[in-house]
Amino acid sequence: MSAYPPILLRAEQKPLEHRSFSPAVIKTLIDAGYPISVERSSTDLNFKRIFEDAEYEAAGATLVPSGVWPDAAPGTIILGLKEIPEEDFPLKNSHITFAHCYKTQANWDKVLSRFPRGGSTLYDLEFLVTKDGRRVSAFGYHAGFTGAALGIKTWAWQLTHPGEKLPGVGTFTEGRGYYLNEDELVNQIREDLVVGEKALGRKPTAMVLGALGRCGSGAVDLFVKAGIPDANITRWDFEETKDREGPYEEIAQHDIFLNAIYLSKPIPPFVNDELLAKPGRNLSVVTDVSCDTTNPHNPIPIYSINTTFDDPTVPVLVKDDQNSTPLSVISIDHLPSMLPREASEAFSEGLKESLLSLNERATSRVWADAEKLFKEKVALLPEELRVKEV
Numbered sequence: 001m002s003a004y005p006p007i008l009l010r011a012e013q014k015p016l017e018h019r020s021f022s023p024a025v026i027k028t029l030i031d032a033g034y035p036i037s038v039e040r041s042s043t044d045l046n047f048k049r050i051f052e053d054a055e056y057e058a059a060g061a062t063l064v065p066s067g068v069w070p071d072a073a074p075g076t077i078i079l080g081l082k083e084i085p086e087e088d089f090p091l092k093n094s095h096i097t098f099a100h101c102y103k104t105q106a107n108w109d110k111v112l113s114r115f116p117r118g119g120s121t122l123y124d125l126e127f128l129v130t131k132d133g134r135r136v137s138a139f140g141y142h143a144g145f146t147g148a149a150l151g152i153k154t155w156a157w158q159l160t161h162p163g164e165k166l167p168g169v170g171t172f173t174e175g176r177g178y179y180l181n182e183d184e185l186v187n188q189i190r191e192d193l194v195v196g197e198k199a200l201g202r203k204p205t206a207m208v209l210g211a212l213g214r215c216g217s218g219a220v221d222l223f224v225k226a227g228i229p230d231a232n233i234t235r236w237d238f239e240e241t242k243d244r245e246g247p248y249e250e251i252a253q254h255d256i257f258l259n260a261i262y263l264s265k266p267i268p269p270f271v272n273d274e275l276l277a278k279p280g281r282n283l284s285v286v287t288d289v290s291c292d293t294t295n296p297h298n299p300i301p302i303y304s305i306n307t308t309f310d311d312p313t314v315p316v317l318v319k320d321d322q323n324s325t326p327l328s329v330i331s332i333d334h335l336p337s338m339l340p341r342e343a344s345e346a347f348s349e350g351l352k353e354s355l356l357s358l359n360e361r362a363t364s365r366v367w368a369d370a371e372k373l374f375k376e377k378v379a380l381l382p383e384e385l386r387v388k389e390v
Contacts, residue, residue, distance in 0.1 A: 004033040004359045006076045008093075009056070011039040011049065011066040014082040016309065018050045018178055018340040021079060025348040025355065027059035032356055037062040039069065045176070050340035069093070077358065081125070086111060090118030090389050098125045102377050113385035116378050123361075123370045128354060136366060137350030142336040142343035143289050144218030144260055148206070149189045150330050150338075151256045151287040152226055154313055155204050156196030158284055158326050166328070168310040169338060177309050182342050189226045203228055205282065207251055209270065210260030211235035215289050219258045246299065247275040251283060258287040259300055266297040273319040276302070281323045286316075287330040303329040309338065 007029065009021055030036050038056040040063055041049035057063055069078050070089065078095045086107060091114045099122055101111040115122045128136040150169075157166045170177040172188060179185040197203050206223050210216040216237070223233050234254060241248075245268045251257045252275055259270065276283065292298040293306050302316045313328040336343035354366045361367035378386050 004035065006035040006037070006073065007079050007358070008064070008069055008072050008076050009036065009038040009061070010069040010078055010080040010084075011041055012047065012080060012082055013067075013085055015046045016177060016334075017082050017337060018048060019081055019337060019344040019347075020049050020051060021081070022345045022348040023051055023055040023059045023061075024345065025352050026056060026061055028352060029355055030060040034358070035062075036060075037064045039064055039066045042066055050178075050344060083111070089114070091115050091120045092118040094121040094123065096123045096125065100126075102127065102373070109381055109385060112377060113381055115374070116381070116386040117389050119388045121371055122374050123367060124374070125351075127373055128351070128366050128370055131365070136354055137347050138214055139336040139343055139347055140214030140260075141218035141346060142339050144208075144215035144220075144258070145222045146185070146218075146335045146338040147215075147287040147289040147330065147332070148208075148219040148222035148256075148258055149185055149226070150312055150332070150335075151206070151258055151285050152189050152196070152204070152223075152228075153192050154285045154328055154330060155256055156192040156199070158328065159196050159199040162326075165311075165315070166313050168308075169312065170310070178338050178340055180341070182339060185339060186222070186225050189222070193227050203232055204255035205232045205234070205253070206256040206258065207234040207236065207254040208258045208260060209236045209241075209251075210262070210290075212237040213260055213262070215260035216258075219260060219287075219289070246270040247272050249275065252276060252278070252281045253283070255282050256285045256287070257283055258289060260289050261299070263290060263292050263295060263297065263299065267299055269301050270299045271302060273302070276316075276318045276327065277321045277323070279322040281325055281327075283327060284325050285328055285330070289335065291331050291333045293331055300329070302327075303331060305331070306333050307331050 012020060026036055038061040040053050053063055072078060072093050076093050078093050080097045082098055083100050099111060101108040102124060130136060154166050173179055206228055208216050208219045211220055220233060220235060248270055251271050286300060288300050291306060303314050305314055307314055307330055312332065313330055316327040316329055318327060357364040
């Protein structure tokens, strides 16, 4: 396999998803020899791509109408980010996307069966990994970055608007629900920090658990860029917790706590009502980027719902609380969508070298491993759901 397969970049069909693959990486693929077409972006603000159609056209891509991907020519690889709508027709073209069906999620069998029924392959972006098992590319950095930003905004809002919940992100972004670029976000959060500092009489302290990972490093970078002194930022990772179990008193001593760990096994909670109820708590905002909301072993068992861009926080009612400081949790599971341009550019760049090897995907380790995993998952389907339809 050496011919360059045609690639169709589809328009995202998930509401409020503005991310996509960047025009810069699309240009790199075109320059390498891949014929690429790009579906025009929806004009509906709920689906509008952060990149303009003209940016892809300037990169050398052919623009096609939105929604034509189901009828793409045989052999065309369909490239996209978020899952496609759940329908029943077989998928005759291979897809590169996040499908969310390998962990027996709801309707996983229906989602996955569309590929073998159509004779195609799913290359799931979540499971493209390096030799050491690390994700080739991920959105973790910008999840931490934007989560930290909302943490500061909530901290300042609670100080200046007692008893009022933080409004939706659209309130701060001219109704869009996302920021046009990093500068717009950082400049606004710097202003929030100044307002909060004036109300409290000092800058906030922040603690990041999982600070050495992609997500944690993004959070630390935002805290620094926003103006929190380095001495006010506590960075914890494996070394700080390997010989100690939670709950951790240190968390309650900080104004903002951001959880960025990957939960792989049951662990004691990081905080609980007993810890948070003790007098002297500074903690007023928890940003749980990990969002293990429904996991029975959630290490932050003080809330039970995911929040959204429209309703970013959930108040925490601490049993027998001896503090007057309010406490809110941010638990948004699609945080990078709040900064779609930079998140898209970073993710695309991380995947670029792998995408360039698509013409050798039968032997290229990343793609070959992804196809092997796909076949293993398909083998778990009932036989009638994995037979190619004529």
